[in-house]
Amino acid sequence: MKIRNSLKSLIKRHRGNRIVRRKGRVYIINKTNRRYKARQG
Template identity: 85%
Template sequence: MKVRNSLKSLLKRHRDNRMVRRKGRIYIINKTNPRFKARQG
């Protein structure tokens, strides 16, 4: 899992990426290719 300041650029890297808010943190999750997982903050 990558930790980044800005997730907008990572969101466009794969078409299955989804942006999710959990417990005040913003995550990018990808069911088909889990190597794109990322978290902000």
């Protein structure tokens, strides 16, 4: 999992990427290609 200050550029890398808020943190998850995961901050 990548930890980044800004997730905007990472969302565009794959069309299956979704932005999710959990417990005050922002995540990128991808159901089809699970390699793309990221957390903000």
